[in-house]
Amino acid sequence: MRVGIIGGGATGLAAAHELAKQGHRTAVYERAPFLGGHASTFDVGGTPLERGYHHLFTSDTDILELIDELGLGHRMRWIDSKVGTLHDGTIYNFVTPLDLLRYKPLSLIDRVRLGLVTLYLQRRRDWRGLEGVTAADWLRSHAGKRVYDRFWGPMLRGKFGEEHCERVGMAWVWGKIHTRVASRGRGMLKEKLGYPMGSFGEIFETLARKIQELGGEVHVSRSVQRIVVEDGRATGLELGDGAGDASTEAFDAVIASTPSNIFPRLVPPLPDDYMAKLSDVSYMAAVLIVLVLDRPLSDKYWLNIADRSIPFVAVIEHTNFIGPQHYGGKHIVYLSNYLGTDDPIYRMEREELLQLYLPHLKKINSGFDLSWVEASYHHRIDGAQPVIGTNYSQRIPDHRTPFKGLYLANTTQIYPEDRGTNYSVRMGKRVARMVMEDMA
Ligand SMILES: Cc1cc2nc3c(=O)[nH]c(=O)nc-3n(C[C@H](O)[C@H](O)[C@H](O)COP(=O)(O)OP(=O)(O)OC[C@H]3O[C@@H](n4cnc5c(N)ncnc54)[C@H](O)[C@@H]3O)c2cc1C
Structure with missing residues (x-):
C-alpha cells in the first residue's frame, strides 16, 4: 500500500512511522522548509529552540514511548515546574495547593472556594457530565463570580481572547486540569515537566530518518495543492515545490494533518454535514x-x-x-x-x-x-x-472523511484533552491503523 501524508508535524510523522513499520510505502509532504509543524525549532546562537515553548507532562505516555522507541529516552530531563501568576505588580507562586491558599488577590473564603473547586475537578472522573455547559458558566456558578473574574477568567481570556473565552466548554478545562494532575507525583505537591535535551526538533529529525530507513519518503518544502479524488475516492496528491513546478503522485490512501479550515480547499466540495463539523471549530x-x-x-x-x-x-x-x-x-x-x-x-x-x-x-x-x-x-x-465549545463529542469530524481512502487527523479531533504533541502522536498512530484496517 502506498500512503501519501500531508504535513510533517507530530501527527503526520507518527502516522508515517506506524505505516512504514508495517511495511507500507509512505511519502510525507511538508510545505515548510523544516519538520515539526507547531513544535518545530529554529536556531538560537547555534542551538535549536522551539518556535513556541514546549514541554511534556509525565502523563504524555504516547510520545514518551515513541521517544524511547527512537532511542532518545536518555535525552529526557524531568524538572520541577516553576509557575507563577502576576497580579497587581506581585508575582505569586502557583505550584502547590498551598500556593493556591496564599493567593492574596482573592479573599480567604474565595481561595478556599477555588481550592475546593479545583480539588473537585481533579477528582472527578466523568467529563461527559460537564460537556453541556461553558467553562465560564460552570466556574462562575461553582467557584463564584469573584473567583472567576480574578482567576479563571484571565486564564481563559489569555488562551481564547475576549471573543471566545465565554464559548469554551467546561470539558476543556476538565481535560487541562487532569493532564496536569496526572503529571504530579505522589502527594500531588510537585509537578514535573519534561524536555528532550536537544529539543523537540531532534525527535522529528530522528523520526524522519527512521521512516526513510524503512523505505518511506519525507519531503520538506513540498506543498500539497490538491488531493486528487476520482469517483469519490482519493487517488493521489498534486504537489508544488514553491517554484511553480507541479507534479502528481498516485496513492492508495491519503492522510491529511492540515487544519480544518485549510482541508476543504484541497478537496472537491464536501457533503454539508461533514463541512458543518469542520466549520464548527x-x-x-x-x-x-x-x-x-x-x-x-x-x-x-x-x-x-x-x-x-x-x-x-x-x-x-x-x-x-x-x-x-x-x-x-x-x-x-x-x-x-x-x-x-x-x-x-x-x-x-x-x-x-x-x-x-x-x-x-x-x-x-x-x-x-x-x-x-x-x-x-x-x-x-x-x-x-x-x-472547543460545548457538547463537542457530538460534533468532532470523523477521521474517515466522506471520500474513500482519505483521512483527516488534526488538533480539532483531540478531545477532551487539550491539543499537544502527545495526543498528535497517539492520533497519528490510530489513524495509520485505521488506514491499514480499511485497506485490508
Ligand atoms: C505556542 C504553542 C505551544 C505549545 N506547547 C506545547 C507543549 O508545551 N507541549 C506539547 O506537547 N504541545 C504543545 N503545543 C501543541 C503541539 O505543538 C501541537 O499540538 C502539535 O505539534 C500538532 O501537531 P500536528 O502534526 O497535529 O499539527 P502541525 O504541527 O500543525 O502539523 C501540520 C503540518 O502540516 C503542514 N501543512 C499544512 N498544509 C499543508 C499542505 N497543503 N501541504 C504540505 N504541508 C502542509 C504544516 O506546515 C504543518 O507542518 C503547543 C503549540 C503551540 C502553538
Whole structure:
C-alpha cells in the first residue's frame, strides 16, 4: 500500500512511522522548509529552540514511548515546574495547593472556594457530565463570580481572547486540569515537566530518518495543492515545490494533518454535514516574541499575566526550565499571546511588538532595561489552538472523511484533552491503523 501524508508535524510523522513499520510505502509532504509543524525549532546562537515553548507532562505516555522507541529516552530531563501568576505588580507562586491558599488577590473564603473547586475537578472522573455547559458558566456558578473574574477568567481570556473565552466548554478545562494532575507525583505537591535535551526538533529529525530507513519518503518544502479524488475516492496528491513546478503522485490512501479550515480547499466540495463539523471549530493563532537576554528576567518558568494593562498573556522563561548553560549562557524568554487573525497584534511586525511589549517587562522585574536584550525573534503560528465549545463529542469530524481512502487527523479531533504533541502522536498512530484496517 502506498500512503501519501500531508504535513510533517507530530501527527503526520507518527502516522508515517506506524505505516512504514508495517511495511507500507509512505511519502510525507511538508510545505515548510523544516519538520515539526507547531513544535518545530529554529536556531538560537547555534542551538535549536522551539518556535513556541514546549514541554511534556509525565502523563504524555504516547510520545514518551515513541521517544524511547527512537532511542532518545536518555535525552529526557524531568524538572520541577516553576509557575507563577502576576497580579497587581506581585508575582505569586502557583505550584502547590498551598500556593493556591496564599493567593492574596482573592479573599480567604474565595481561595478556599477555588481550592475546593479545583480539588473537585481533579477528582472527578466523568467529563461527559460537564460537556453541556461553558467553562465560564460552570466556574462562575461553582467557584463564584469573584473567583472567576480574578482567576479563571484571565486564564481563559489569555488562551481564547475576549471573543471566545465565554464559548469554551467546561470539558476543556476538565481535560487541562487532569493532564496536569496526572503529571504530579505522589502527594500531588510537585509537578514535573519534561524536555528532550536537544529539543523537540531532534525527535522529528530522528523520526524522519527512521521512516526513510524503512523505505518511506519525507519531503520538506513540498506543498500539497490538491488531493486528487476520482469517483469519490482519493487517488493521489498534486504537489508544488514553491517554484511553480507541479507534479502528481498516485496513492492508495491519503492522510491529511492540515487544519480544518485549510482541508476543504484541497478537496472537491464536501457533503454539508461533514463541512458543518469542520466549520464548527475556530482557531486562535499564537504570536510569540522570543527574547535573548544577557541576564534572567524572573525566577519563574511559566508566568501567567493576570493584568489587563499588559498586552501579552504569559511570559515563559525557557532558561528557568533548561538552564542558560545550554544556550551559550544567554537567557531565553517567550512573550506569548493567543489571538484571532483579525487582531491588530496578530498583524504587527517584530519591531512594533517590541515597542508595545518591552516597557511592560518592568512590571515583572523593575530593573529591566532594554540593554538586556541581545536579540529577538518573532513567530506567528496559525491554527495554534482550536476553540472547543460545548457538547463537542457530538460534533468532532470523523477521521474517515466522506471520500474513500482519505483521512483527516488534526488538533480539532483531540478531545477532551487539550491539543499537544502527545495526543498528535497517539492520533497519528490510530489513524495509520485505521488506514491499514480499511485497506485490508
Ligand atoms: C505556542 C504553542 C505551544 C505549545 N506547547 C506545547 C507543549 O508545551 N507541549 C506539547 O506537547 N504541545 C504543545 N503545543 C501543541 C503541539 O505543538 C501541537 O499540538 C502539535 O505539534 C500538532 O501537531 P500536528 O502534526 O497535529 O499539527 P502541525 O504541527 O500543525 O502539523 C501540520 C503540518 O502540516 C503542514 N501543512 C499544512 N498544509 C499543508 C499542505 N497543503 N501541504 C504540505 N504541508 C502542509 C504544516 O506546515 C504543518 O507542518 C503547543 C503549540 C503551540 C502553538
